[in-house]
Amino acid sequence: MAWNEPGGKNNDPWKNKGGRDQGPPDLDDIFKNLFGKFSKGGGGDGSSGGKSLGGMGITVILVLLAVVWVISGFYTIREAERGVVLRFGEFSQFVEPGLRWKPTFVDEVIPVDVQSISSMSSEGSMLTEDENVVSVEMEVQYRIVEPYKYRFAVTNPEQSLSQALNSAIRYVVGHSKMDDILTRGREAARQQVWQELEGIINPYDMGISIVDINFKDARPPDAVRAAFDDAIAAQEDEQRFIREAEAYSREIEPRARGQVNRMAEEAQAYKERVTLEARGEIARFEELLPQYNAAPEVTRQRIYLETMEQVYQNTTKIMIDNKGSGNMMYLPLDKILENQSNQLPRANSRSTLEGLQQNNISTSQSNNSTPSTLRSDRNRQGRN
Incomplete structure (x- = not known):
């Protein structure tokens, strides 16, 4: 019979062993x-x-x-860290990165990051020099340069740095005007906070180095925020207009200089051209002078005919004053040339014009023209 079946209590291996009940x-x-x-x-x-x-x-x-x-006792120091070894609570040495060993319960190693740049922010409402309230937020970036001093120079280095940053910001804001903090004086305020913060933490010898300070935000009270936003926008527009004007100046100045150079070159070319033309006229008159001295009347008559030929080439209507008869002759050359254009070449029309001019001259000479009359004719030629 099994021990766990009815009536098999005496067969329980954990009971009645040695004459008494017994458990596991x-x-x-x-x-x-x-x-x-x-x-x-x-x-x-x-x-x-x-x-x-x-x-x-x-x-x-x-x-x-x-x-x-x-x-x-085995431990690892990372590349960006340095280990501070304490032997029975007293500083012993620094440990470089790598796998190291220490006697447990004798040495204590505190790893300190000396390469990474840490940041800390400070924000608060502060009273300016002109008795206005502004909310300023700045951020300090720092790096640990001496691990032992950072761990043991002060009790809590993070809290000490935060309090020093807050004190430096309040000092600078308290000695500045509200417009400078909110607008164009931010960079100067940032530099002043940096200098003031270094002056505060240097006596503590905390083993840290300030890398940078960022001026994150500066806000006026809510009641006047809209007006200050407009003022800031106006100043930004002013700076934008100044930059645009400077850009336009840089763009237009080379163009103006180019125009000046071009005008100077054109003036120089005009000067040379006029000089050469004048010299050509001088040479022509120097060649004409001996001929004039040899035959003045013939030379004057030839010059007169050449001049009249040049004038008549651009004239379609000619008026001839015949003083001997008191009549005025009208020669419609445009009509004559128009009628003969389909029959005669242009060269024949020019020869016809010259013939008419010669006939006119001969007629004027046959009408007992005096030297004074010729001089008056030359005077009319000069006026024409």
Whole structure:
């Protein structure tokens, strides 16, 4: 009959063992018996055997503890970090990046990042020199240069730096006007905060270096924010117009210089052309002077005919004053040339014109023209 069937209570292996009810074995009793065997020599197998087994157990435990102690001493310092080693709480040395070992419970290593740039912001409402309230927000960027001083020069370096930044901002804003903080004086305020912050933290020798300070925002009170926004927009427009004017000036100035150079070159060319033409006229008159001296009347008559030929080439109507008869002759050359254009070449029409001019001249000479009449004719020619 199975022990768990009805009527099989006496067959329960955990009860009635040794004449009394007994439950499952206790784990505490098992471990106590096990350690007792190591300490007493295996349950009474002899005094020499018990001592050897007990010493072996202690040795194994000590070896295991030593291995754990050695393994727990290995640590790694990253590339951007430097390790500050404290031996029994006192500074011992710096540790370079890499895999290192330290005696546990003797040395303590504190890794400090010395390459990364950290940032910290400060914001608050402050009173300006002209008794206006502005909300200013700035951000400081810093880097750790001396790990030991950063860890032990002050109790809390982050809090100390935050308080120093807040104090520097309030000092600068309190000695500045509201318009300067909100508009064109931001860069000057940023530089002043930087200088003031360095002056505050240098005596503490915190082991940090200020990399930069950013002027993130400056806002007026909500009641006058719209007016200040308009003022800032107007100043930005002013700067934009100034830049546009400077750009236009840089663009138009080379163009004007080019026009000046072109006009100067044109004037120089005109000067040379007029000079050459004048010299040509001088040469022509110098060649004509001997001919005039040899035959003045013939030369004057030839010059007159050549001049009249040039004048009549551009004239379609000619009026001839015949003083001898008191009549005025009208020659419609445009009509004559128009009628003869389909029959005669242009060269024949020009010869016809010359013939008419010669006939006119001969007629004027046959009408007892005096030298004074010729001079009057030349005077009319000059007026024409």
